[in-house]
Amino acid sequence: MNVVDKYLLETSSYTALDVMLADVAVRVQLTPTDYTLAEDRYKAINEWIEREGSPLHGRVELFCPQGGFMIGATVARHSTDSEFDIDVMAQITWPLNIDPELALATTHAAIKGERGSRYYDKCDRKTRCSTVQYVGMHLDVTTAVLCPGREERTSYIFHSKEADRRRLLANPFGFAKWFIGLTPVEENFGKFFESRSLDFNRVLLETLAKTDSEPVPKQAPVYRKSRAVIALQLIKRWRNLAYDRRHANLRLPPSVLLAYYVAMNANQTRTLANELIHQVECLILALEDAERLNTTIRVENPACREDVLTDRWPDRNDQRMFLKELREFLAKLYVLREGRPLAEMQRILEELFGEKPAREAVRKFSGQHVDDNDSGKSVHVLSTGSIPALGSTAVPAKARATPKSSPWGD
Numbered sequence: 001m002n003v004v005d006k007y008l009l010e011t012s013s014y015t016a017l018d019v020m021l022a023d024v025a026v027r028v029q030l031t032p033t034d035y036t037l038a039e040d041r042y043k044a045i046n047e048w049i050e051r052e053g054s055p056l057h058g059r060v061e062l063f064c065p066q067g068g069f070m071i072g073a074t075v076a077r078h079s080t081d082s083e084f085d086i087d088v089m090a091q092i093t094w095p096l097n098i099d100p101e102l103a104l105a106t107t108h109a110a111i112k113g114e115r116g117s118r119y120y121d122k123c124d125r126k127t128r129c130s131t132v133q134y135v136g137m138h139l140d141v142t143t144a145v146l147c148p149g150r151e152e153r154t155s156y157i158f159h160s161k162e163a164d165r166r167r168l169l170a171n172p173f174g175f176a177k178w179f180i181g182l183t184p185v186e187e188n189f190g191k192f193f194e195s196r197s198l199d200f201n202r203v204l205l206e207t208l209a210k211t212d213s214e215p216v217p218k219q220a221p222v223y224r225k226s227r228a229v230i231a232l233q234l235i236k237r238w239r240n241l242a243y244d245r246r247h248a249n250l251r252l253p254p255s256v257l258l259a260y261y262v263a264m265n266a267n268q269t270r271t272l273a274n275e276l277i278h279q280v281e282c283l284i285l286a287l288e289d290a291e292r293l294n295t296t297i298r299v300e301n302p303a304c305r306e307d308v309l310t311d312r313w314p315d316r317n318d319q320r321m322f323l324k325e326l327r328e329f330l331a332k333l334y335v336l337r338e339g340r341p342l343a344e345m346q347r348i349l350e351e352l353f354g355e356k357p358a359r360e361a362v363r364k365f366s367g368q369h370v371d372d373n374d375s376g377k378s379v380h381v382l383s384t385g386s387i388p389a390l391g392s393t394a395v396p397a398k399a400r401a402t403p404k405s406s407p408w409g410d
Contacts, residue, residue, distance in 0.1 A: 006188065007187075014271060015273060016339075019365055020349065021230075021361075022192070023357075024349060025193070025233055026193070026196050027357035028353065030074055030076050031076065038084075041134065045132060045141065049090065054110045055106050055110050056092060056110040061091045061093055063090050066087045066088060067255065067256065071176050071180060071183075072225055073232050073236065074086070077137070078354050083136055084136070084137050085137065088139065088141055089141075089172060090107060091155060092145060096145055100160040103143050104125070104160050106143075111123050128142060144157050150169075150304070151171060151174055154171040155170060156168065168307070169304055171303045172301075174304060175256065175301050175302065175309075178302045182228075182264070183266045185226045190224040193225055194225075198223070228263070228266035230272060230275075231262060232259055239258070242325050253313060254309065254310070254313050257299055257309055260299050261279070261283050265278065265279060276333060277334070280326060287322065287326070290319065291319070296314050297310055297314065
């Protein structure tokens with residue numbers, strides 16, 4: 001069997017839910033424009049803190065991305081008043097015993113600059129980093145000092161809040177390397193997801209090109225990703241919406257914690273829907289184990305055991321609330337996997353991942369598999385049976401004809 005046959009064999013077995021989840025995920029990626037803006041702003045901050053006259057001039061050894069941007073798991077903002085974030089680390093030539101407040105204050109001064117300079121009114125000092133605010137995104141700069149004799153890029157980062165001043169060992173580079181090693185792209189799914197992403201981006205870029213809003217990048221970023229990474233992005237998207245709607249006063253469960261468990265439990269399923277459900281089940285089991293022991297979950301960075309990824313989250317209340325939300329999330333995913341009328345599937349997808357990406361994903365699925373003008377019928381999904389091979393316009397095998405209606409089942 002040749003490569004094309006294997007690809008068609010695998011993708012033709014994807015269920016309606018697999019396809020719609022993939023198309024939701026496509027729509028929660030950074031747009032090509034946002035991706036390019038993030039890269040440009042990352043480079044601009046690097047050049048800015050190294051400028052002549054900066055307190056860090058000649059001291060920046062390394063300026064590198066970390067977090068979701070490094071592992072390809074950043075998600076777009078979910079509303080006009082929300083933001084996506086980019087995390088970067090600035091490795092500075094300083095003695096290991098530098099005072100944490102001095103380290104953080106100096107980096108902040110380098111970014112803020114003089115009154116009237118480009119970042120002066122955009123820069124906020126935090127406990128462990130400095131944040132540069134833009135419209136629709138923010139960039140967090142963490143100060144680090146390399147710790148010699150340890151695994152590659154293990155560094156001290158700094159915490160300073162009033163009298164609480166600490167140096168903390170961390171290795172986000174090592175974590176990203178570990179994560180990527182455990183979540184390799186499966187060739188056929190990677191091609192499938194990339195093709196749907198580029199399809200969507202072509203339409204998006206054509207739309208942007210007709211307006212005078214923001215510059216259109218020449219080339220869209222590549223989206224060849226593993227099922228595990230897509231599942232992580234869908235979980236992050238769900239978390240952002242759930243907490244924004246119901247728990248705006250609580251600290252978000254950290255993305256690095258979600259990434260840790262996704263990597264630990266990757267490569268055990270064959271479809272995107274099952275991967276997402278499997279990953280949520282594993283998160284629930286981990287939190288339930290902590291609850292049974294009357295403690296909070298604790299996770300260490302595999303690349304640096306002193307780097308405790310849960311050092312600021314959770315307390316017991318946070319943990320129980322997240323567990324409750326995860327259980328409700330899982331129950332809805334089970335309903336989707338069992339199969340429901342398309343209108344009901346859309347309603348659940350909108351609740352979990354947002355109205356716009358869910359609606360567009362269902363619209364695309366309806367357009368691919370239903371020709372209302374010719375047949376006068378629409379798809380009514382009874383179960384998660386397989387869909388036709390890519391490019392086919394046939395109606396899914398496990399669907400039945402219903403009276404003609406709009407794509408939303410109205």
